[in-house]
Amino acid sequence: MGNGLAVHPARRMRTVATAMLVAMALIFAIARSTAHLHPLIGFVQAFAEAAMVGGLADWFAVTALFRHPLGLPIPHTAIIPRNKDRIGDTLAHFVRDNFMTPAVVARRMRPLDVAGTVGRFLASPSGGDGRLRQGASRLVADMLDALDQERLGGMVKGVIGQRLRTVNLGPLLGQAIEAAMRDGRHAPVMDGIIRWADKTLEANDHLVRQMVHDRAGKIMRWTGLDENLANAIIDGLRKMLAEMADDPGHKLRLKAEEGMAKLAFDLQFDLEMQARVARVRDEIIDNPAMQRWLDGLWEQARAALLRAARDPGAAMAGRLGEALRQLGGTLQEDARLRVVINRFARRAAVGVTARYGGSIVTLVSDTVRGWDAGTVTRRLEQAVGRDLQYIRINGTLVGGLVGLAIHAVDTLL
Known part of the structure; x- marks a missing residue:
């Protein structure tokens, strides 16, 4: 018809x-x-x-x-x-030169407010096409159910593990320590370590006394000097820790900060230190407990996706919905965030055009030729x-x- x-x-x-x-x-x-x-x-x-x-x-x-x-x-x-073949080629060149070049796509995308549109939808999802939303939700749920969950979970876990292995943690940790020391944010950590050391010494002073007693000679034990020596050692250590806590310029405290600065430098520039950190990272990732945690993380994410897909109204009414509505409001109100997201969308569209534009143009030409x-x-x-x-x-x-x-x-x- x-x-x-x-x-x-x-x-x-x-x-x-x-x-x-x-x-x-x-x-x-x-x-x-x-x-x-x-x-x-x-x-x-x-x-x-x-x-x-x-x-x-x-x-x-x-x-x-x-x-x-x-x-x-x-x-x-x-x-x-x-001239149908020449017409197909001319049409393909026309599409390529006027629609499928990165410069044209970037120019067309520039006035589009992708972030604002998404923000308005998230902030007021009920204003959209309900049938479209329900149909898309059923499609997503059916796709999730149809996939091999064991294989899909293994793929997700593998991707996460692979991405974690590519992260060079050494420089990141070194930069974090360096930034914390530069801004003075390491001081509370240092104070906490000193307080922990003082409490640990107080709770385990009997071990110090026992160690001194075992290593002292018979004469010292017979005269009770070992007890006096142990007391002197414990009192000296606690006095030193108290002075370090009260005096930010204490020599030992400065020495400890010097060690932290060296550690930050080595983490950023010492290849051997970075390799040691990478080995520790890989050991943690390969640990069975870590693998079980990744499995649980995927199952929780899949279950949440299924619940949201099967009942989008309920999902939008819960915490997820509230979070999405807040995100929608933020996208509408935060101009800087909209600029960042719109720039990302524009770059993504330009990237797709640069990578697949030639294939699309060839498809037009080959279709007409066929x-x-x-x-x-x-x-x-x-x-x-x-x-x-x-x-x-x-x-x-x-x-x-x-x-x-x-x-x-x-x-x-």
Whole structure:
């Protein structure tokens, strides 16, 4: 039915144009045979004669685009069937030069507010097309159910593990320590370590006493000097820790900070230190406990996706929905965030165009080449045939008016 509706207007206009041409021929024949009856009939004859010429010329031009007029193999006719491959290539080049270049896509994407549109939808999801949202939700849920979950989970876990292994933690840790020391954020950590050391010493002073007692000689144990020595050691250590806690410029504290600074430097620039950190990272990733945690993380994410997909209304009403609405509000209110997201969307579109634009253009060209001449002719004629028949009608009328004007000038002069 769709093809019939598309072809019918073109056929109707072709009938009208042909009828006008036949009518002009009849009027010319009648006017020619009765021209002696009145001078004005000559004007009618001139109009009809020129209209026939204009109509026939435009009929030939329009017909020559799609086929040979009257089936005669006249040179430079049936232009579209004979040049369909060149038309496909030209169309492909047109698409490439005007739509599928990174510069054009970037220019087209620049005025689009992708982040604002997403923000408005997230902030008020009920305002969208409910059927579209429900259909998309069912599609996502069916896809998640249909996939091999064990294999998919293994893939997700593998991707996460692979991404973690590519992260060079050494420089990141070194930069973090360096930034913390530069801003003085390491001081609370240092204070915490000192307090922890003091409490640990207080809770385990008996171990110090036992160690001194075991290593002291018999005379010291007999005279009780070992106990005095242990007390002196414990009191000295606790006094030193108290001084370090109260004095940011304490020598030992500065020494510890010097060690932290060296550690930060080594983490950033010492390849051996970075390799040691990488080995620790890989050991943690390969640890069965870590693998079980990744498995659980994927299962939780999959379950959450399924719940949201099967019941998007409930999902939007819960914490996830509240978070998405807050995100939508943020996208609408935070101009800087919108700029960042829109820039990312523009770069993504440009990247896709740069990578796959040539393939899309080749698809257009190859598709047209794959059509037979009849298919190309039929589709183009359906697309522009109605307007081409208007050209025939206009040619008939304009030709008649020109003939009438010429006859009028000839008669008056």
